[in-house]
Amino acid sequence: CDLAAAYDAAVRAVRHVRERRSPAFLHLTTVRLMGHAGSDVEQAYRTQREIRADLERDPLVRTAELLVEAGQRTPEELLRMYESEREHVLRLALETTRSARLGSAKEVMEPIAPRKPELIAKISPMAAPAPERDKAFAGVLPEHDKPMTLSQAINRTLADALAVYPEMTVFGEDVAKKGGVYGVTRGLQKRFGGGRVFDTLLDEQAILGLALGAGVSGLLPVPEIQYLAYLHNALDQIRGEAATLSFFSRGSYTNPMVVRVAGYAYQKGFGGHFHNDNAVGALRDIPGLVIASPARPDDAAAMLRTCLAAARTSGSVSVFLEPIALYHTRDLFEEGDGGWLAPYAPPGRWPETHVPIGRARSYGDGCDLTIVTFGNGVRMSLRAAVRLTQEGYGCRVLDLRWLAPLPMDDVLRAAELTGNVLIADETRHTGGVSEGIMAELVDAGFTGKLARVTSSDSFIPLGGAAEHVLLSEAEIEQAARKLLG
Known part of the structure; x- marks a missing residue:
């Protein structure tokens, strides 16, 4: 409540941190003026003495007193400033009351999922120039390689995307040097550096919180959640933040991201609820959220490109559910048939293999x-x-x-x-x-x-x-x- 004292304390805290190389906690106290809401009548649970005491500590009034005591402003000047700002705010409020009201469900829902299918279809097939692709893949282009598993297709698609989108980052638990639990991101940090592919804390809220800040700051975050069961620990970062920002700001702000999640069950020799989770209901009831669930390698590549393009062009929030049990699957009907492998499509074929959101x-x-x-x-x-x-x-x-x-x-x-x-x-x-x-x-x-x-x-x-x-x-x-x- 005392601006000068708060500043002095902050200076001391900074000096402590710099000189001792140890953290400092800055503990500030303030007041709550008036009730929490119109229905919250504070006289029902606070005494008049308590209310008056808080009014006397009003930071705005205390700062005005500080300016007068220092000779920076006169009381009359401060009152004129206050009244001028008051009139300005009231004028804006009046203008707002005269603006058009939302008149239909369509208008209300318009900013929830503002996708542009034509633009997504145009951006999705974009690839980096040939020299940059050669460098990204060390001269061994994936389209010249053998047919791939689901895991390999996702890995190569992430590499292609990192090469074409300089604002894209890949991060999560053990995704960097180790390449993730299942090796899906193996080799990406070595090719693109620790500033774009990096490990995080073992904390899903921190991972998605980082994605929120990165997305609203103009980056293209691709966070990995190690297992679907772990996502529920931090789901409000998607439900209450990422997926709602466009809605509550009428499209002025977005949190674009593609959240990769290893999910579902059927893993051989590795089980239990925390590593085999088939619960998607909490995701499916989030308005506007895109949930991609590729089963085959070729679909995974095309769908990941679509999700990235949707994030980049429309600010879409996508959850990319990857079936763990199919990561390294090779055969379909009998051992050795290679029926679950697929070749990696060259960039020239990406337009014709584009998978629009919501197509089976x-x-x-x-x-x-x-x-x-x-x-x-x-x-x-x-x-x-x-x-x-x-x-x-x-x-x-x-x-x-x-x-x-x-x-x-x-x-x-x-x-x-x-x-x-x-x-x-x-x-x-x-x-x-x-x-x-x-x-x-x-x-x-x-x-x-x-x-x-x-x-x-x-x-x-x-x-x-x-x-x-x-x-x-x-x-x-x-x-x-x-x-x-």
């Missing part, structure tokens, strides 16, 4: 059954579909790819082609993805047969016990047979 991917052209799925469910459903096809059933598998916004136009189209829809959802029965799909299909007037199989409403236990609560390939096949009659 279809496999097969069967007319009997549509299996709608995502993540680990894609591989399980494709394997189940092959066995059903061998028995004479025509199946198609639709990979959602995006959990928010859901690609419902593609889902409805695929559903109407067969009239039978099975949703294979590896998340939980309650609060999972399948609930939203079923509701959307019903709302759209789909009248065909509809069923779903999901994981149980359970945390994921250690070891083989996890198989009791997680969606299985056999359950998908069994449910499909039941639906087909």
Whole structure:
């Protein structure tokens, strides 16, 4: 409440820090004038003596007294300044009351997700000039390499993005020299330096807090959350900050970021709730948040480029959910078939392989059954579909790819082609993805047969016990047979 005393204390604190090389805490006390809100009548719980004492310590009045005592201003000058500012504020308030009111839900929601699909499609295929790409990849371009796993495709896409976006940074727990728990960011710090690829504290709130500050400051942050279960510790950094900034500022400010998260279950020999989490409900109810869920290497590369372009052009906040169990998967149907590998597309093909936000991917052209799925469910459903096809059933598998916004136009189209829809959802029965799909299909007037199989409403236990609560390939096949009659 005393500006001069506060300044003197701050000077002493700075001197202490500089001379002793140790921290100092600056403890300031002030007053709360008037109630917390219009409904908070402080006379109901504070005495008149307490209220008067606070008014006497009003920092504004005390500072005015300080200026008068120092001969810097006269009381009359300060009163004129005060009245002038008061009139200015009241005039602005009056002008605000005359401004147009929001008149529809569309107007209210307009700044939530201000995406520009055409611009995203234009920016997404951008690559660094050939000499810079050669340097980034030490002369071994990824498109000339062998077909890649999901992990390798994400790694090469991050490298390409770091080469083309000088404002992009990659950070998180152990992502730098170690390259992350699963090696997804291996080699990036060596190529792009510690200023752009670096380790953070073991604190998810600090990681996302850094991303918030970086995004609003003009950078393109790509933070990594080591496991999906860890994200819940700091979810309000996305829910209450990043995703709402554009809404509450009417688009004047944004927190662009792409949050990479290793998630879902089915890891071999490494389990438990904190390393296998299939809960996405808390993410899916955040308005405007983009949730990407690639299953295959080629989709992961294209979708990551899309998310980065959306952040850069529209200030979008994206969560990029990477299925841990598919990181290093190579085969689809039998050992050695390489069916889950994919070549890395050269920049010349990026425009044609662009994946818009909210577009699904279809496999097969069967007319009997549509299996709608995502993540680990894609591989399980494709394997189940092959066995059903061998028995004479025509199946198609639709990979959602995006959990928010859901690609419902593609889902409805695929559903109407067969009239039978099975949703294979590896998340939980309650609060999972399948609930939203079923509701959307019903709302759209789909009248065909509809069923779903999901994981149980359970945390994921250690070891083989996890198989009791997680969606299985056999359950998908069994449910499909039941639906087909």
